Amino acid sequence: MKKNVLIIGAGGVARVVAHKCAQNNDVLGEIHIASRTRSKCEEIVASVHDMGNMKQDGVLEAHALDAMDVAATVALIRKTGCQIVINVGTAFLNMSVLSACIEAGVAYIDTAIHEEPNKICETPPWYGNYEWPRKDECARAGVTAILGAGFDPGVVNAFARLAKDDYVDTITDIDIVDINAGNHGKYFSTNFDPEINFREFTGTVYSWQDSQWKENAMFEVGQEFDLPVVGKQKAYMSGHDEVHSLAKNMGSPNVRFWMGFGDHYINVFTVLKNLGLLSEQPVKTAEGLEVVPLKVVKAVLPDPSSLAPNYTGKTCIGDFVKGTKDGKPAEVFIYNVADHKEAYEEVGSQGISYTAGVPPVAAAMLVASGEWDVKTMVNVEELAPKPFLHILNQIGLPTCIRDENGDRPLDFS
Amino acid sequence: MKKNVLIIGAGGVARVVAHKCAQNNDVLGEIHIASRTRSKCEEIVASVHDMGNMKQDGVLEAHALDAMDVAATVALIRKTGCQIVINVGTAFLNMSVLSACIEAGVAYIDTAIHEEPNKICETPPWYGNYEWPRKDECARAGVTAILGAGFDPGVVNAFARLAKDDYVDTITDIDIVDINAGNHGKYFSTNFDPEINFREFTGTVYSWQDSQWKENAMFEVGQEFDLPVVGKQKAYMSGHDEVHSLAKNMGSPNVRFWMGFGDHYINVFTVLKNLGLLSEQPVKTAEGLEVVPLKVVKAVLPDPSSLAPNYTGKTCIGDFVKGTKDGKPAEVFIYNVADHKEAYEEVGSQGISYTAGVPPVAAAMLVASGEWDVKTMVNVEELAPKPFLHILNQIGLPTCIRDENGDRPLDFS
Incomplete structure (x- = not known):
């Protein structure tokens, strides 16, 4: 104890x-x-x-x-x-x-x-x-x-393990899907620390496919998912921590992570990335000041915790797990739905x-x-x-x- | 002398x-x-x-x-x-x-x-x-x-004066149009100092209409112009220096400035402006560094002088001057067309x-x-x-x- x-x-x-x-x-x-x-x-x-x-x-x-x-x-x-x-x-x-x-x-x-x-x-x-x-x-x-x-990583890892324990004994595919169908009412904001959020998406997208690491670019591979409560949502294959441990621990030849993004997010992200404003490498201003562009972007964006009071709508995060059970094809979606407003009322924070x-x-x-x-x-x-x-x-x-x-x-x- | x-x-x-x-x-x-x-x-x-x-x-x-x-x-x-x-x-x-x-x-x-x-x-x-x-x-x-x-301000002011001297004795409208139909091949760049360029477009758009100052927002008023050499081009009413002297010196009740912008420029500009990255007011990073966002944007953008070697296409800048001449309606467009590549070959700079x-x-x-x-x-x-x-x-x-x-x-x- x-x-x-x-x-x-x-x-x-x-x-x-x-x-x-x-x-x-x-x-x-x-x-x-x-x-x-x-x-x-x-x-x-x-x-x-x-x-x-x-x-x-x-x-x-x-x-x-x-x-x-x-x-x-x-x-x-x-x-x-x-x-x-x-x-x-x-x-x-x-x-x-x-x-x-x-x-x-x-x-x-x-x-x-x-x-x-x-x-x-x-x-x-x-x-x-x-x-x-x-x-x-x-x-x-x-x-x-x-x-x-x-939650992801974390609860989705437990979902995968639960699927293996109870629903799919030989797993071929784990597809983790993270959809935020909420609305914070701002022009643009990340839902957690912008520095960490953007760092997730500026590098190579690693996925585990056919039992090996595969590399893609962000927003290169997209797919529509039909989910409980939040409905049909477009998500993009993204790099995420849990892929890196589930690939080792679950014996599944395919582990992918999919994050939902609206066109507006993608546009803002693409502009910032292409301009070099999401870089974690310092640049020097004309006045000689050394500064990391990403830290300036973070400084101008809303503090994610400030979104909470006006955040409405729901999130749906879960695992599609596919394979066989007792020799027969099996598929399960294990998930959670959370509500931004309820979270705020209970603890003063938004759903993410x-x-x-x-x-x-x-x-x-x-x-x-x-x-x-x-x-x-x-x-x-x-x-x-x-x-x-x-x-x-x-x-x-x-x-x-x-x-x-x-x-x-x-x-x- | x-x-x-x-x-x-x-x-x-x-x-x-x-x-x-x-x-x-x-x-x-x-x-x-x-x-x-x-x-x-x-x-x-x-x-x-x-x-x-x-x-x-x-x-x-x-x-x-x-x-x-x-x-x-x-x-x-x-x-x-x-x-x-x-x-x-x-x-x-x-x-x-x-x-x-x-x-x-x-x-x-x-x-x-x-x-x-x-x-x-x-x-x-x-x-x-x-x-x-x-x-x-x-x-x-x-x-x-x-x-x-x-050129603008400058040559376009001389164009307006020339129109008044020789072509339109009572002027009702001076519309200065600045179109860059060139292509620099970069994802995004301003054609001169980004700091000065963006500052032009982040504030109120002042125009002189009906003999008084009128205020609009940038990209609020757009119009298509059909110009020599560069053809049909969309331009937006913008703030510009020459409006502020011509309004005083030309006796014209209307003086407006129109700058050509492609959809891509407007999108990048809109994203940066809405995020607060074009602000000339300092922000503080999480690490406590005070920095002016616009200066960081300038630091990540291409140096405008670096565009020259690969810049192709032409600019067209001129004045539409309208009014009467000897009591009859009169209208003239006085303009210059410049070529990016020719400029580079002559002096090592792009056309702007x-x-x-x-x-x-x-x-x-x-x-x-x-x-x-x-x-x-x-x-x-x-x-x-x-x-x-x-x-x-x-x-x-x-x-x-x-x-x-x-x-x-x-x-x-």
Whole structure:
């Protein structure tokens, strides 16, 4: 049994994590939240109290922390007595925070692969570049490190594992589809950190096809999907973390990720990319100032967390899994539908932050209970999916299934 | 008689000015070229020699100068003995360079209104904000200051005056149309300094209609024009310097400026503007760096002078002037057609730089000869147009006329 959670980060996802941890502080214990700017953490703490989201009286505390500083992070972990760290700061921090968790001997949970500021879309599998080489280190230290425990990656990995366990014994295709059919009412905005969002789409699109890595350009391969609730939606094959672990762990010759984009998004993205404004490499202005164009684009775009109050509509994210079951063709779509407005009313965030922030809290609850406290590094599909989906069912992200037997909520009875 | 020319600036237009001055150094005397970065001036000097553009042996010299520094500019004027300054540096320099010319008692020629870095599209008439308030100062000092002596403003002002002198005695409408039907082969580029280019289009579009200032948004009012050589072209009512002086000096109740834009330009412009990337006001990145978005856009776009080698096609810029002549309806289109490739072959620049850079040299030749050495501040339409157009006819920018009597070169006989 582990307890007390340190949340690293103070953006839209961190806010959801804090609210959800507070709603489950009977299981999780003390909640600490730390980022470079302490006032952002304090604002989140205040919002948790304002919305009455503390399940029971307890500690909910804000801290200033530069999480690139491993010693400072270790010190904060020790000072607070946290045994679980949920890292939802920028993806550039991951390896530093993992180092701190290993040194302090506490559990680590993140929601996205580690990135280096000056590199994008490195060699596949991406987890092989930074995370997996440290698995032995985690095992030796008996440290549980759960990688990519957001929605995608995260819940969609559990969906794939559930499909394999119960619906399709020999898998040929895993197609993960992420559609945001919401409307934020702005000319343009990304739904999470623009820097991370655009970095996802400026590099090579890696997919796993015929049991090998295949390279495409962004927006090169598009397909229409007919989905529950959100209907027919155009999505494009995109690079995404989970493809890189599912390709290794699921034995499926095909793993692809599809992200929904409207024509307007594609137009804005294409203009910015072609002009060089999405580059992570610095340019020099005529006045001699060195600046990374992508960071300026981020500075002019709306703060994704500011979208929440006016965001309407729904998201649908799920896995089409195809293959055979008992020798016969089988196909299943396992998915979740979330609502932007409901998310805002519950925790003050929009649906994209909500779907990303609730799952690592469910993971933390399973680490706390011991069920997922595996004392080594794992991706989510290596863990039993049902306890995870069961908690998510209870804390705001219910799972549904659509197959030849109809479209229905997943039955946990 | 004045002689010896100091060119301020080392961009694409300055290059044309230098080459054209060199081609006419029998009239103009010594040629000096100065900018912050002396190596850029040296590169221009070398290109003049390489292309054999010195008409006769003489001085052609590069200097380092911060033209915001009035004392330094006065010192350079005195040291070089220049009696004519052609200011084709950034529009932010104009008032400093004018101050230096007044102090040194030499002639001043520019090609665009003065701008302050943090302001765009100030109250009309624009010349009333910085230039015209200094007219008395010029007159008292006996200093010739010719404002806006590029193509537009500049030659188009002379076209309007020519129309009034010879073709339309009571003018009702002056519509200046600027079409670039060239192709530079890049995804996107502005044809001159992106910072100045975009600043033209981000603010209010001021036009002079029914003898008063009217405000529109950019791309709000569009119209198709059928022009010689370049054919039917869509153009949009835009703010432009010459509207602000012609409205005062021509007695026409309507003065409008129309700039041709393709759908692709408008799309890129619209995306950048709506995102806030064309703003001249600084933003702060997440890392705390203060940066002006427009300067970053400038940094990622192609250097306009780099377009020249592959630029093909033609420009057509001219004035539709409408009204009555001897009591009967009259209409004339006075225009020039320039060719990007021919410009490059002659002076190593593309056509937009060429049309902007040749006219101030013609103006300098008229100041040198005394014909335009008026010893006060003037806009081009206040000066006799024919000597100007006659020189331009000889040095690369011939004038044509289209009216009820046909489409023909302007006759100077």
